Each structure stands twice: as C-alpha cells, then as structure tokens.
Amino acid sequence: MTSPVWHPYSHLKTQTPSPKVVGGDGPRFTLDTGESLLDATCSWWCMIHGYRHPRLIEAIQRQADELCHVMLGGLTHEPADRLARELVRVTPEGLNHVFFSDSGSVGMEVAMKMAVQYHYLRGKPAKHRMLTLMKAYHGDTAGCMAVCDPEEGMHSLFAGFLPQHHFAPAPTAGFDATREEVQADLDALRGVLEAHHEEIGALLMEPLLQAAGGLNMTSPHYLRGARELCDEFDILLIFDEVATGFGRTGRMFAANHADVTPDIMVLSKGLTGGYLGHAATLATDRVHDAFIGDSALHAFMHGPTFMGNPLACRVALESLAVFEEDDYLGRIEALNGVLREELVDDEALRAHPDVADVRALGATAVIEVHDADSLRGAADFARTQGVWLRAFGRWLYTMPAYITPHDDMRRITGAMKGWFLSRER
Structure with missing residues (x-):
C-alpha cells in the first residue's frame, strides 16, 4: 500500500519508496x-x-509526568524559565532576552519581525527591508524564502509572491583567510549598505558556514567586519545559528570564533539534540528595550502555539548539560x-x-x-x-x-x- 505521506524535497514522478x-x-x-x-x-x-540517548529520553519521560504543554501567553513554567537563563549564560555576552518558537524557520521569522518593529519604534519605519547574502538559506516559510538566494536557491518559483529584499555577494575568502584577504568581500558588503542602508533594517547571515547553500566556509574576519559595518550604518546584525549553533563549527557558536555578539541570534536543531522541535530567538538589551513603551504598537505580536513547550525545554536543558559534561x-x-x-x-x-x-x-x-x-x-x-x-x-x-x-x-x-x-x- 502506498503511503499517504508527502515527503519533502521529492519529485513525485521519479521518487523511489523511502526506507522505513x-x-x-x-x-x-x-x-x-x-x-x-x-x-x-x-x-x-x-x-x-x-x-x-538515555538521559534525553529520561528527561522527556520525567517532564511528561509533570506537564506536557501549557501556553506561554500570560503563563510561564520552570523549564522555560530555566532554559532561557541557560541560553543567556552560554551565548555571546549581551544576548539577555529569549523568545521561544517551534522551528528554525519560525525563529528567523521572529528575528526579522523584531528588526522591523525595532526600527519602527525608533522612528525609522523606512528601515523595513532585510539584507542577506547570496548562497544563503534561512528556511522555507514565506518570510524566510524571501531572504534565501534568489538565483541558486530552491524558491525561485515564488519570486512574484515574495517581498523583495537586498542581497550582497557571498563571501569568497575561506575560513583561514586573513583580514586583508577578506577585505574585498567586506568592500562588496559596504557597497550594498552605502546604496540602500536607509531602507535596510538588518543584515542576516549564517556565520562561518552557509549550510544548505553549499556548505561555504567563511572567515571570522568577515563576521567582525560585518559587525563594524552594521554599527556604522545603524543596521541590526542577525546571526542564523540554526545549523551552526551547539558546536557544529568547532566552538559552541560560530559567533565565538570572532568574539562577536550579534543583535539577534536564532537557535534550533541542536537546541534539543533533535529530540523535539524547538527554537529560540535571542536579543540584546538594545533590541529588547526598544519594545518598552506605552503604545499598543510596543507589544511584539507573535506567539507560536508551542513556544516554550515544557517537554522541548526540558530536553533542551538536558541536551546542554550532556554537551558540557561530556x-x-x-x-x-x-x-x-x-x-x-x-x-x-x-x-x-x-x-x-x-x-x-x-x-x-x-x-x-x-x-x-x-x-x-x-x-x-x-x-x-x-x-x-x-x-x-x-x-x-x-x-x-x-x-x-x-x-x-x-x-x-x-x-x-x-x-x-x-x-x-x-x-x-
């Protein structure tokens, strides 16, 4: 009997049966x-x-005996509070605020919305477009598709449906490149910023490793230069560490290679060790405090149903403990x-x-x-x-x-x- 499961990234006419x-x-x-x-x-x-993994399985089982799910709207619970504190502890200095969601793509959507609203609340509503890199991949939801590589990426069919953002050339200097060797890449980035900074709210990038865009490995000097340029042009720096976070590049986070703190960082995948879907979007005081105000527009209007799910938070806590202890x-x-x-x-x-x-x-x-x-x-x-x-x-x-x-x-x-x-x- 043919399975009714519609598999991802598959050509229905030529796909072969999936191993079970x-x-x-x-x-x-x-x-x-x-x-x-x-x-x-x-x-x-x-x-x-x-x-x-026995410790991760036990963590899920123990949490299931206590609380499987409750909405985070107007409520909280210990696993969410503890995980937020732990993420603030292990991420680059200054990322002090944690917004949970249920997948990496949604976490990136949250980051982009934060950036747009941040500039709006500061009286700069024109800064509502993103700048991202060619060869980038940030997810398959509509907002994320719009900041994936429009030429070699997988979403060109949807070009007429998606909002238009700006793209800078993908870095060409490798991981071991010197600052001098990276300068041409930074000059190209500067050129886009000089031309469009008045409408760019944030620069998005997968730091050091552009994963689904071809596993391009780039230099920590590029991250440092990008941080400097974002500060110069009043643009938020967003690191998509969905794939790179939790050790994949050899440090806890790719940002650690460059000693750079982005304004916003997105985590998923390794966050729970893969045992449950979960994501976190972290922000600095600078971003978070812009949302403190009296108007209705100061509220951040986003709330995934399963954000801060207790099971996911509990297994994420155990995953991090195993990572550090072992x-x-x-x-x-x-x-x-x-x-x-x-x-x-x-x-x-x-x-x-x-x-x-x-x-x-x-x-x-x-x-x-x-x-x-x-x-x-x-x-x-x-x-x-x-x-x-x-x-x-x-x-x-x-x-x-x-x-x-x-x-x-x-x-x-x-x-x-x-x-x-x-x-x-």
Missing part, C-alpha cells in the same frame, strides 16, 4: 529490512547526541581531526577529476564536485557500505553526531571517498 526507520541507537538507525545504517547527516544536522567541544575537535586526515588531506581525492574542492570545519566536511550528475547514485552506494548519506546539488557532505566513534567516522569518510573510486572502474 524502525529504531535507532547511538550514531545509527535501523530499517525494517534489518539494515543498520550510520547516519552521516545527523538527521538534518540536529541529532548531535545520536539516537536513544566535553563535546573536545569530541568535535577530535572528529575534525579525522575529517581532515581522511578527506581534506587526501591528495588523491582532491585530484579526482570530478572533485572541485574538499573542506572541513568543526564536525562538518564536504566534497564539492564540478557537476551534480557525478553524485547520482552516491547515496545508494553509501548504503551498501552501511552509511546513510544524502548528497544535494554538487555537494556530498557529512555532519555526524558528535558521539560517533572514530572507526565509524572513518567508515563514513570511506563511503564518501569510495564513491569516487567506484566511478573510476
């Missing part, structure tokens, strides 16, 4: 066929602790060593005619190819090696769970390299 997952443990999930597959994609980058940053550094040794430093892989680039940052690595056709069949090949991979476009990547043992990590990288060796036969 019946369980998981550690870095692996199990199919109804009995196959056990290493999850090299961390289930869309969120299952940082792997599957069936030295996940140390684990990520070790994983990065394996990724560099097995992929980045493999001269034969880099010299393969299909390969355009190989790069790694934190617990992320990607093999970029010249032509997307050369990755057709890569996922099926990896499955024969006991690994679950999902290539997209011209990128074959891994974002593993942080608890992945080194031997399993080498099995993942072996499947990635093995695909290119198999094409030589």
Whole structure:
C-alpha cells in the first residue's frame, strides 16, 4: 500500500519508496529490512547526541509526568524559565532576552519581525527591508524564502509572491583567510549598505558556514567586519545559528570564533539534540528595550502555539548539560581531526577529476564536485557500505553526531571517498 505521506524535497514522478526507520541507537538507525545504517547527516544536522540517548529520553519521560504543554501567553513554567537563563549564560555576552518558537524557520521569522518593529519604534519605519547574502538559506516559510538566494536557491518559483529584499555577494575568502584577504568581500558588503542602508533594517547571515547553500566556509574576519559595518550604518546584525549553533563549527557558536555578539541570534536543531522541535530567538538589551513603551504598537505580536513547550525545554536543558559534561567541544575537535586526515588531506581525492574542492570545519566536511550528475547514485552506494548519506546539488557532505566513534567516522569518510573510486572502474 502506498503511503499517504508527502515527503519533502521529492519529485513525485521519479521518487523511489523511502526506507522505513524502525529504531535507532547511538550514531545509527535501523530499517525494517534489518539494515543498520550510520547516519552521516545527523538527521538534518540536529541529532548531535545520536539516537536513544538515555538521559534525553529520561528527561522527556520525567517532564511528561509533570506537564506536557501549557501556553506561554500570560503563563510561564520552570523549564522555560530555566532554559532561557541557560541560553543567556552560554551565548555571546549581551544576548539577555529569549523568545521561544517551534522551528528554525519560525525563529528567523521572529528575528526579522523584531528588526522591523525595532526600527519602527525608533522612528525609522523606512528601515523595513532585510539584507542577506547570496548562497544563503534561512528556511522555507514565506518570510524566510524571501531572504534565501534568489538565483541558486530552491524558491525561485515564488519570486512574484515574495517581498523583495537586498542581497550582497557571498563571501569568497575561506575560513583561514586573513583580514586583508577578506577585505574585498567586506568592500562588496559596504557597497550594498552605502546604496540602500536607509531602507535596510538588518543584515542576516549564517556565520562561518552557509549550510544548505553549499556548505561555504567563511572567515571570522568577515563576521567582525560585518559587525563594524552594521554599527556604522545603524543596521541590526542577525546571526542564523540554526545549523551552526551547539558546536557544529568547532566552538559552541560560530559567533565565538570572532568574539562577536550579534543583535539577534536564532537557535534550533541542536537546541534539543533533535529530540523535539524547538527554537529560540535571542536579543540584546538594545533590541529588547526598544519594545518598552506605552503604545499598543510596543507589544511584539507573535506567539507560536508551542513556544516554550515544557517537554522541548526540558530536553533542551538536558541536551546542554550532556554537551558540557561530556566535553563535546573536545569530541568535535577530535572528529575534525579525522575529517581532515581522511578527506581534506587526501591528495588523491582532491585530484579526482570530478572533485572541485574538499573542506572541513568543526564536525562538518564536504566534497564539492564540478557537476551534480557525478553524485547520482552516491547515496545508494553509501548504503551498501552501511552509511546513510544524502548528497544535494554538487555537494556530498557529512555532519555526524558528535558521539560517533572514530572507526565509524572513518567508515563514513570511506563511503564518501569510495564513491569516487567506484566511478573510476
């Protein structure tokens, strides 16, 4: 019997039946066929602790015995209060206010609305457009689609439906670039700001790692320069750390690499270790205090039904505790060593005619190819090696769970390299 589930990002005419997952443990999930597959994609980058982590499961069960859900409108509860305090503690200095929602996309919508209303309340209603970067991806809701790359992104069909914002060129200087090497990228950003700053309310970016836009890895110097430019032109800086937050780039947050505090930061994915959907939009005193006033327009009119869900808050608290107590940053550094040794430093892989680039940052690595056709069949090949991979476009990547043992990590990288060796036969 055909399943009535409408799967995401699938071409209905050509899609094949989806494997059915019946369980998981550690870095692996199990199919109804009995196959056990290493999850090299961390289930869309969120299952940082792997599957069936006992402490996270117990946290959900204990909270379910007390309170599963209550609206945050006019009420509060201890898990939400505690999680907000913990997020203020671990994020860059100055992000003192936490607005909860239920997904990364909604968290970004909240951030954009905050920016527009912030400028309105300061008597600058013309600053109602966003500036974002080419190769950006910020989500699939309408507001987020409008700030995704309009050319290479997946939402060009909706161009006539979406509001129009401004775009700056994607940074080209890599993670290890010097400030001098980054200057051309910052000059391009300055050019857009000089031309349009009177109507730009905020600059949005995925700091250091443009994930779904091609896993582009950029320099901390770009973040510092962007912070300076935003201050110069009275523009809020919004960091979308949905994918980069909680260790993915090798620091707790990508912002930490540059010692930069954005005006607004959005978190999701790793926030709960992937065990429940949840998001948080954090703001500085500067942003928050602009909403203190007497008029009806000072209220921030947004309230997702499941914001601050007690189950999600409780598992997020446990996720953060596990992260810190089990030295996940140390684990990520070790994983990065394996990724560099097995992929980045493999001269034969880099010299393969299909390969355009190989790069790694934190617990992320990607093999970029010249032509997307050369990755057709890569996922099926990896499955024969006991690994679950999902290539997209011209990128074959891994974002593993942080608890992945080194031997399993080498099995993942072996499947990635093995695909290119198999094409030589």
